[in-house]
Each structure stands twice: as C-alpha cells, then as structure tokens.
Amino acid sequence: MVGSIIPSSRVLIDKMLAPVDWENTRLFVEYGPGVGTFTRPVLEKLGPEATLVTIDTNPDFTGYLREAIDDPRLVPVTGSAADVEKILADRGLGQADYVLSGLPFSTLPPGVGDDIAEATANVIRPDGAFLVYQFSPKVKDFIDPHFDRIERGFEWINVPPATLFWAYKG
Numbered sequence: 001m002v003g004s005i006i007p008s009s010r011v012l013i014d015k016m017l018a019p020v021d022w023e024n025t026r027l028f029v030e031y032g033p034g035v036g037t038f039t040r041p042v043l044e045k046l047g048p049e050a051t052l053v054t055i056d057t058n059p060d061f062t063g064y065l066r067e068a069i070d071d072p073r074l075v076p077v078t079g080s081a082a083d084v085e086k087i088l089a090d091r092g093l094g095q096a097d098y099v100l101s102g103l104p105f106s107t108l109p110p111g112v113g114d115d116i117a118e119a120t121a122n123v124i125r126p127d128g129a130f131l132v133y134q135f136s137p138k139v140k141d142f143i144d145p146h147f148d149r150i151e152r153g154f155e156w157i158n159v160p161p162a163t164l165f166w167a168y169k170g
C-alpha cells in the first residue's frame, strides 16, 4: 500500500508543483502524504487563508502529520482517496483547486484506482488540476477517461525515477 520506501526528492517535488497557481488556490488536497515529504513544501507555498487536506489510509501517518506539523491550514484525515467527495463534504469544503497524488495506483486493489480517478475528477473545480507522480506510467489509463487534457513529464532525480502527470479539467 505504501509503494515506495524512499521519500520523493526535492527536484521531483519542485517539478510537480511548478504549474500550480498558488495565489488563486483555496483548497489543495494531497493523497498518500506518508511522512509529509510533499506536505511541507505545499504548506510553504500555500496562501495564509488556504486549506490543505491530506488523506492517507494509514492512521500512523495521519497521527504523525498532526503531531509534527503545527499549522492551522493543515487538515490530516485518515481515509481512502476513493472517499474524497464525502471527506470534503463532511468538512463543509467545496471543490478543490488541486489534488496531488503519490498513491501507488498500479498496486491498489482492483477497482480502487478507477474509483479514485472518478471521485477526483468530481471534486476538482473547472480549470483545476490533478497532479500525479508515479513510478509506473500505467496510472494514465486510470485518469485518461476523466480529464480533458493531460501533460506528461519525467524525473530521473528520484529513487526510483518517476513519471509526472498534470491532468486538467476544462
């Protein structure tokens, strides 16, 4: 379920987040934050009134983030990314500007990857984007049916090297 034992590199993080329009971001969602390798850089760039919701199935990671990062903008949730619609609705949050995923899509249980891709497309606002880094490019099969335009990149300076996707609605 973790998919990797080595956290993402700073080069990968910067490349993945480069197209984000931080000034106009009110709600950012991160799937599979683990120990917060992306969470901290996202909070560094996020505006003071914005919210970052992290969703991880592993309660140890959620608990760790709550303890380690003292920031009122951060809302760590234990749950599955497949339930993102309910997770946001339960907290009175509207549509997300961006959703970031470090999930191991290709090794998730059957059907879960499709459910996550569909639910994600439902919560992202028009012109928002789904940002995905993956070691297997197979994730594109999951997101392709739900997004209008997908840009693709690759980063060698990561263990293992990662494929990046920026999937846009509208």
Ligand SMILES: C[S@@+](CC[C@H](N)C(=O)[O-])C[C@H]1O[C@@H](n2cnc3c(N)ncnc32)[C@H](O)[C@@H]1O
Pocket (backbone or CB within 6 Å): 001, 002, 003, 004, 006, 007, 008, 031, 032, 033, 034, 035, 036, 037, 038, 055, 056, 057, 058, 061, 079, 080, 081, 082, 102, 103, 104, 112
């Ligand atoms: C490869 S780790 C990502 C670690 C971190 N984001 C990084 O960049 O180093 C994948 C994470 O996804 C979480 N995960 C797996 N399935 C999930 C799901 N269905 N919903 C939310 N999180 C999930 C795992 O618990 C783990 O923390």
